[in-house]
């Protein structure tokens with residue numbers, strides 16, 4: 001109320017100043033008038049933001065109070081996850097990172113934001129629609145009822161049950177991955193795991209989405225999908241933070257070209273068209289399971305709904321798992337004890353590489369699960385906070401929205417940096433140490449004390465790589481299956497270590513850097529909607545004659 005009153009007063013002052021400006025137009029130098037007008041407007045704007053903005057009492061960098069440019073600059077430098085740790089150290093568990101955005105860093109805030117029926121996705125997600133206004137998909141729908149409907153349609157495609165039917169297709173793609181590793185090992189070449197895992201991820205999701213063999217692992221034709229996903233993601237992450245930047249789209253096109261983006265869209269179109277000409281029920285895929293509810297379009301045309309879901313599905317399923325898998329290979333090549341323990345678990349649980357399938361034996365590999373979780377803790381596949389805001393229905397009902405004890409004004413977007421939270425020493429002691437054991441029960445038989453139990457519960461609640469609540473990842477079962485099969489089968493057929501010399505350093509930090517990238521044994525991530533990375537470079541050696549099982 002007070003702030004709207006002040007806004008009216010400021011507007012009145014501004015108008016008086018403008019009228020005065022008109023009156024003095026006889027002054028010979030009009031530049032002076034423009035300058036005075038501009039200075040006054042700026043002074044009024046700054047005073048308004050400092051004195052009356054509903055978020056004025058939240059701490060944060062001075063510039064972030066006035067403009068989204070501060071946060072957008074961090075996104076552009078691809079380091080906002082690293083900076084959020086520094087900001088939380090400086091300002092505490094809540095930081096104002098933009099005029100209308102707050103980031104939090106506590107287990108309580110995670111529950112208050114992501115597990116809260118009064119909350120919906122923030123309006124920033126509209127920027128993740130094609131062109132910033134296109135048809136909403138499951139991921140960027142804001143309306144809760146519309147989201148529920150979409151989720152009911154798509155969740156069965158990637159459920160645990162669906163994965164039982166889909167596993168042979170995943171297996172086939174994984175076989176190609178292993179054969180490629182074998183060939184590199186026979187040619188004594190080291191392997192950069194980032195492109196290998198990216199191509200595996202895309203091939204798997206292409207099969208699941210439209211029963212289509214993209215074969216990016218073995219042929220170059222559709223590899224542009226991987227680059228296209230990255231280009232789209234880099235731009236979207238800027239718009240996700242500051243929608244104004246979309247006006248520069250033609251400039252980005254001019255500098256970067258649209259080759260990758262157009263190639264990505266062309267490949268998706270090829271897949272959909274090929275699938276639409278095949279009988280629907282003949283393949284177990286997204287198209288067969290979901291196209292009854294998502295109108296596929298007139299014969300020969302792809303509907304906007306199907307297109308929006310397909311573009312997201314390919315990107316979500318293809319890139320996230322590849323980040324986690326590259327991270328797992330990175331950490332195993334740096335931590336010999338973890339490598340030895342995991343290799344021993346895999347090699348004693350199964351009798352042959354052919355037995356490594358979904359089921360109780362794979363589930364019994366507790367250390368494998370711990371390695372996956374520890375990797376996703378240290379190097380989560382999504383770095384940008386998932387922005388949320390109070391649902392309009394809750395605002396209309398006059399309900400309060402409280403996060404970690406703070407009353408959040410309507411229209412404010414709030415989020416948690418998964419990276420910062422998962423590196424908070426109060427939840428994860430020695431947060432930069434890769435220690436899968438933290439996810440396992442202790443071996444000794446001494447019962448857990450109350451404080452140990454509390455610490456374990458708190459650690460679990462602060463581990464959120466898939467997010468939580470009704471907008472959490474729908475593809476979790478698929479992701480765990482893909483990561484488990486890939487790592488277990490690789491360790492069955494091969495031993496690996498980091499490449500010798502400088503090549504072996506790829507993927508790690510550079511000692512001496514003070515920007516959060518100074519840790520040699522931390523897998524370096526570059527912030528974007530789809531996280532970017534490079535490496536590790538690894539040398540593979542086949543184990544005995546086990547490789548002969550592979551279908552070359």
Ligand code: HEM
Pocket residue numbers: 138139140151154158205313316317318320321324380381382386387465466467470471472473474475476478479
């Ligand atoms: C390690 C692998 C993965 C990680 C860490 C991950 C993480 C996430 C996160 C954090 C979200 C919520 C994002 C937000 O709120 O902005 C999300 C949403 C989603 N993910 Fe994943 N994801 C992974 C793999 C997959 C896979 C393989 C699929 C399957 C194609 C998938 C499908 C989805 C879908 C459909 C949503 C939207 C859910 C909704 O809004 O209802 N994800 N994922």
